[in-house]
Each structure stands twice: as structure tokens, then as C-alpha cells.
Amino acid sequence: MTALPIEVMGLSRGFGPVQAVDDVSFGVRRGRVTGFLGPNGAGKSTTLRILLGLMRSDSGSTLINGRAYRDLEQPSRTLGAVLDLSSAHPGMTARGHLRTYAALGAVPASRIDEVLDEVGAQEYADRRIGTFSTGMRQRLALATALLGEPEMLVLDEPTNGLDPAGIAWLRSFVRTYAERGGTVLLSSHALGEVQRAIDDVVLIDRGRVARSGPLGDLLATADSLESAFLQATRAGVAA
């Protein structure tokens, strides 16, 4: 077994003239929350999509517990992912949505109430998804990702559209998940929103990793993640 639950090595992907991801390498440590952070268009979603086998890379590789995602024996027990919130059918209830996904993943139906509790969504479990706020959709997507009791979570912009109470809830959710041994990789362009949720940081800018390491190391030379990002990207421009 490899030391790292998630490894990205020399990953590149272009779209016509746009080099979305350019030789990106980083590792994610077990039992920690890693922030994959950078501005809009930096290449975060493209990297995560390749990691989850949803898109091909031009070169490089990504490993989950030492294997490509498609080669995992029990993908839903290994990794839960929340990439976008549009896949749920608006006419279905949250419970119905979870029932469908539990059946698809061969997960016992008893998990449905457990995940609804875990994300605090019991009170609207029987409402139709079409009536949900963004925060409710985020919680349902997270509940879906948790069905297989995965050992790691990949969350793309999980604070998008959340109010301050929702962001605080998400922060405490990922902290608790990591304290129980889970591994989290979450992307965000809102550095200030996630600063208190993360242990390790990978800063990405224009498809390239500008800096990575423990949050404490980055903050040793800057008073916030935002200023650390500006320092790292200015250094990149100067180099």
C-alpha cells in the first residue's frame, strides 16, 4: 500500500490553446483536510475530474490508494465525491434520491437515515429536491457521497452558495470527518472561507502548482492564505 491516499503526478491537460493543467503534482495525506486552492479557471475542477476518471489527461497520472480510480475494487467505499449539484432529479425527494444511489452502489438501505443524520438533512428528507436551497443541495450531495462510508472525500467548491452558517457547518463537518481518520481533498477559490477548515494547502494558479505544504508553513511567512497566495504567484511571475 502506498503512503499517500491520493497522488497526482505530472498531470497535464489542454483544451485547444488553453493549458488548463500544466505538470501538476501533489500528494494528499491521510486523516487530514487538504485545500486545493486557486482562482476561477486555475485548473482545479479539471484536475479533480481527471482524478475521478471523468476526463482523460494528456499526460501524467493520478492514484487513489496506489491505483487509478477505474481500478478501485470498491470505489464507493474508498472515495466519495461531490463535483456538482445538478445531477439530482428535481421531482425526486432527498430520500428517494439516496435510495436510488444506495441501490446503485449496493449500499444497505439502513445507510440512508444515517447519512441524512450525518449531514443534518432529516427535516427536509421527504421534500422534493426542486424546492431546495443551495445549502440543502450541498448537504444532499454530501450525504450521497457518504453512502458507502468512504475513507476519503473529494469536494469541488463545497462552500459555493453557502451562507456563513452553512460554511461554519461544512468546516466542522470536514474537521470531524478527518479527526475520525478520513481524508479530505476540497477545492475552493474562496481562500478565506476555507482557511480554518484545512491542514494542508496546494495553491494552484493558471494550471500550475504555485506552492504546497502544511498550512502552518505557509502562514509562517504571510498573515493569511490570501497574502500567501499573492506572494507565491508573484514569485512565480518573477521566476
Ligand SMILES: Nc1ncnc2c1ncn2[C@@H]1O[C@H](COP(=O)(O)OP(=O)(O)OP(=O)(O)O)[C@@H](O)[C@H]1O
Ligand atoms: N471542457 C472544457 N472545454 C474548454 N475549456 C475548458 C473546459 N474545461 C475547463 N476549461 C478551461 O480550463 C481552464 C481551467 O478550468 P477549471 O474549470 O479546471 O478551473 P477551476 O480552477 O476549477 O475554476 P473554477 O473555480 O471557476 O471552477 C479554464 O480556462 C477553463 O475555461
